Amino acid sequence: MGQVHISQFDKTKKIKQGKKMPSNILQYVNRKWLSIWKGNPPGLVLILFTFFTSLLMSIPIFYVIWRSFFAGGDRWKRLLDERIPQLLWNTLSLNLAVTVCAVIIGVSLAWIVTRTDIPGRKIWQWVLALPLVIPPYVGAVTYIIVFGPSGWARDIWNNSPLIVDLFGEYSINIYSFGGVFFVLTMFTYPYVYIIANASLRKMNHNFEEAASSLGSTPLQIFWKVNLPMLRPAIGSGAVLVSLYVLSDFGAISMLRYVTFTAAIYFQRQGMDISSAAVLSLVLVLLTIAILWLESLSKKKNKYYQTTNTYRKPLTLRLGKWKLVTFFYVSMVFLVSVLIPIIVLVYWSNIGIRMGALDERFFGFAFNSLKVSGIAAFICMLFAMPIIYLRSRYPSVISSAIERLSYSGYALPGIIVALGFIFIFNNHIPSIYGTFHMLYLAFVVRFLPQTMQAGDSSMRLISPRIDEAARSLGYPPWKVMFKVIMPNMLPGIMAGGSLAFVSSIKELPATLMLRSPGFDTLAIRVYFEAHERIYHLAAPSALLIILMSIIPLRYMLKKY
Amino acid sequence: MNEVKVIRVVLMFILLSAINLVVYGCTNTDNKLQQSNETDESTGATSKLEANSGELVVYSARNERFVQALLDKFTQDTGIRAIPLHEASPLRVVEEANNVQADVYISNDLGALGYLHMNGLLLGSNPKGIDTIPEEFRSDDNAYFAISARSRGFIYNKDLISEEEMPKSIEDLFHAKWAQVKNGYAVTRGGNGGMIGHVSALRYEWGDEKTSEWIAVIRENAAGIYQGHGDIRRAVGAGEHAFGLVNNYYYHQQLLEPRDNNVGFIYIDQEEDQMGVVVNAAGVGLVKGGPNEANAIKFLEWLLLPENQVAFVGQSLELLINSHFGAVYPPEVEPYIVGFNEIKAQNMPVKELGNFFEDTKELIEKSGLDLDLR
Structure with missing residues (x-):
């Protein structure tokens, strides 16, 4: 990791200061940078984009761990x-x-x-x-x-x-x-x-x-x-x-x-x-x-x-x-x-005969669709560059980026939510208390699912296809958009639908991060069931199940 | 091929929600623009509904069913959109002190409101109609006030235990024999607002040492420790426990259940030399620096109307402090309502509770009763 930071930093420095730097250091950095990537470095945009994604994915967890060190010996x-x-x-x-x-x-x-x-x-x-x-x-x-x-x-x-x-x-x-x-x-x-x-x-x-x-x-x-x-x-x-x-x-x-x-x-x-x-x-x-x-x-x-x-x-x-x-x-x-x-x-x-399917119910269903939909969309968007980077530019840096992006996968949603509360309440108050926090947490949690699904279809695309496109005169970015993306899409879509369903079902992070007036189906199931108002809990639960059936076929096929 | 179809459906979903987001975002900013326009054209002949449009963020620790009905009525009456966050801890208001989200805070525990006020998080005001609230049920600057009240006591299952057999004083629980009663008794976790209020009252009466001892004893002897009082009334109603320590309106609620409703209630410590029943109240506080202060004041004034004080009690079946406004109770419950003038209440002023809030939690935890379930 240390190496990663240094070369990142030096590279930007290099760009900024350009001619002022002694040429031998510059050459050294350049050589080092190239050797990390085995002579084939990816574009800066791609690197930065994936780097920030992985940062977003892993920060909440590190923040929680960091906070636990300041709990005090007594506690x-x-x-x-x-x-x-x-x-x-x-x-x-x-x-x-x-x-x-x-x-x-x-x-x-x-x-x-x-x-x-x-x-x-x-x-x-x-x-x-x-x-x-x-x-x-x-x-x-x-x-x-x-x-x-x-x-x-x-x-x-x-x-x-x-x-x-x-x-x-x-x-x-x-x-x-x-x-x-x-x-x-x-x-x-x-x-x-x-x-x-x-x-x-x-x-x-x-x-x-x-x-x-x-x-x-x-x-x-x-x-x-x-x-x-x-x-x-x-x-x-x-x-x-x-x-x-x-x-x-x-x-x-x-x-x-x-x-x-x-x-x-x-x-x-x-x-x-x-x-x-x-x-x-x-x-x-x-x-x-x-x-x-x-x-x-x-x-x-x-x-x-x-x-x-x-x-x-x-x-x-x-x-x-x-x-x-x-x-x-x-x-x-x-x-x-x-x-x-x-x-x-x-x-x-x-419940339905007692009028459970009222405006409120549809409001909750719509909220569920909205956050899950946005989360799935962002997951699909963010997954592609990371998968592409890892598969076409294998190096220490790209695998570190990929690992970091996976951190939300194994860790319980509750920790992601806790990290989000720390960060947003203290440092980004303008987003705190809005529903944006919720779908961002879903992205952290479920981007890895999308990545896994996308990765399996990426593996089927031979690098020779890239080479063919390059040899016919396409620049790398055009290869990505015109050749790789269309081929990767089915896998990414399936991954997106997985993230969608997981988001709809997710409970602990949703409970902790929900903003005033923004309840989802999962939250309703939890509260109504807790109050034993089953006729209101059941329709929401049934709707969650119906929506979850969508990607089941895909999951069964995957294994 | 089916796969493709499924994916298409999902994609449509996602696309639709994305579009909705954009549309929603636009209308939202439009609304805001409109609002600012409206306030500019103060001379314009806008109808009452339009003049009051806008939002009000309500944090509430009270049961959602009661509060949501109240807020729906508010929106209907005034046109102001009430945005609720139910199950909000008072400490969340503390946490957000530098980034205030809530306009008003509704609580079941006057101690919590008092605590917020002590920490300078509530704002004094002078809403119209505040003089209907007796002075002992509001802070000096009216930053918070209570509408309804409840007393603590034992709900018991008549199939398991008779009224004569029941303990009549809170001190009775010091005896280990109550652990031997069939199915035992239930209390809430230490962090429950009602429990904190009760322990604060005991500290006021007994001092810390005896109170601490009492907590340790009930921790040891209770057969069940629950998240909230709703769980206790249902458990006692279903015969899982012989009796439980709750607020009196939970007894009223259990009477309304279609089944498991063969329950009774003991108002404790009513004898001459005893402390009297512990009283707590539910009310509302105005949060300092909230995003919609003008609407918050409107809400307080609306709430103080007699009709809406009655609505505040609503389905909770608590006692209205201004009982002459005539809260309505269902026929199943009506005969069992005991007014405040009929019982002996503890002499500690309810608004004192705030001074005990923080220390009480510490004492509870130190005495061995966990604030949260474990």
Whole structure:
């Protein structure tokens, strides 16, 4: 990084002072600059643009970390003694439990739908990924409606003498570790499922056949052949689940559990900003630890698939297990898709008849569309130059720029929001308190998603195409606009739609940064559900889900 | 091919919202231009509605349902667009002291308003109709004043516990036996405005040491600690807890529920030698340096009209300080309304609360009750 700054600085200096500089220093800087870029430096505009983007992306997080150092020894000591151990336990135990179970459910479902003759296999393939479009806080609301202390389940329970005789009065407590664990698992397992599904489908049958010819049973094949091959997929799925659990605020707070993210939110509500910053630093460290664990496991093992002799895997006959398997898959579907949707439709119906779809509702929907739309648009705009720079001008500088731009991706939205409040209230008051803060935070959070999608289509564009265009007389900027951009567009668009949906669903940053009079659908779901005005919460939740279905097809195809 | 369609739809969405932004931005500046034009042409015969156009930023810590209804009425009556931020902490006003966003601050806790005033963040004024508010419910310079009042007490579930069995004094909670009651009792987290007000009142009555001890005991014995009083009334109504420490209007609200409404309420410390019930009030303060000061004054004067004082109480089912203005309560609640003249209230002036606000939070936390859920 130091090197980067120096050469940047020197270069501008060079331009300003021009002739005054001794020519040997100038030559040295020039040579150094060229060697960083391997003799092919990009245009200054491109460099500056991407540099500022990456700065915008990473500043909030550094600012929060910076602030945590000024919290004072006293506060640090108090938090370390009393708060942090408990929070660590809460957060890590929940995280581990959810991740393990999500992996088990995700992998088993993926194996069943790709390898067995379960009835309706084709339909299950995509239906089981559907919980992905239901934000966990919406799932939490529906399960409070069903299993809450005055929920549907209580009525059924207390009205059937048999159950009361056997188990006594209604005793399910959804506001517990079990409740949070259940809800988060049911709505995050698709991360694992989708990735495992794709990698199972790509797996070569030859390996399984070899094992089988040596006398392995199907179960042994699964443990000894399939599972080890699935390890990278399980790893990346588990990381996604784990990062999600770290950053979730909605479901966790609705079910009255407290993890780091929720604690930071509440500290901020109580305006104890310094404590919030300290807790944020711990959360950042936790996030980094998880990412580090993943990279560690990736480095250790390398798995290769031979594609040239690829053969489709055989379908396993379930036989007498058919009923059990079908029951299992149906139960997961019932719990993670059907029940939530039924509950939401039931309450939306009541709400709509009571006039929930009024001017206010459409105002909220419009606000949601507006911030998410602007955020997606900016994401698409900013993603292209960074991807282009990284792919066509690989160097220390460009990879640093790319890394910085990714910082919002892994880190919870709550930290981005906290950083924004610090920065804008203290240094850029004219934007503070307007909705501009909100979409800028979304950009920080979701630009990486757009970049990932764009990057995958950039990889398909061979540099030779650039060279061809250059050799025919196009200057570099024209190559970018006329050749690269049109080809990159489908990927960028898909990435933009991902950012759009993520923004609509986002809760913690939205709650913290919303400006007066600017509520979105997600905020309404949160507040109405908190007040238990379900007929107003349900239509908003349903609309969020409907909008999230848009890019699902793309996501399924990507893996 | 489907993919392309989907992408097109998304693109349309984004494009539309981008266009909307531009249009919205333009109309906004137009409005501002118009406004300045209007103020220039003071001689022009503009209608009342037009003359009052503009905005008012309202920060509120009160339940959104009550406040939103009030603000909608304000906009309807005056044409001024009220822009609310609900669930706004008083400390947010402190945080924004150099970058003031709010014009008025509505709070459930007079202590919070008093605290803001102590820190020089509120502006004194003399709105028309202020003399309808009794002096003990407003600051000396009228920078803030209260409209409605509530008292603290126990809501209890009649299926779980009878009135005779219930504790009758706040001091009763020192006994460990209340932890043994079936399903126990509930309190809010320490940072809740109502809780802070209550503890401030106890400090005024008992001094810090005994108060601190009391906090430690309820922290130890309470079966549930909740974010807000709404959670408590629902939990008690549903039988999750035998009783809970709330404000009296939460009892009124629970009576209105279609189910889980078999609840009662104890006004505590009513005996001869006891301190009397702890009272707090909800009201509004004028924020110093807010962006729309003229509209803020208009809001205060509008709010002081008898009709709108009644509207301030609205669905909250609190007690109107000016009870003769005749707040209306639903028939389910009406028989259970206990007027302030019928109960013994603590002798601490409500506006004293502000002096305790900051220290009280510290005391609560030191005594072991967390300000926030953990």
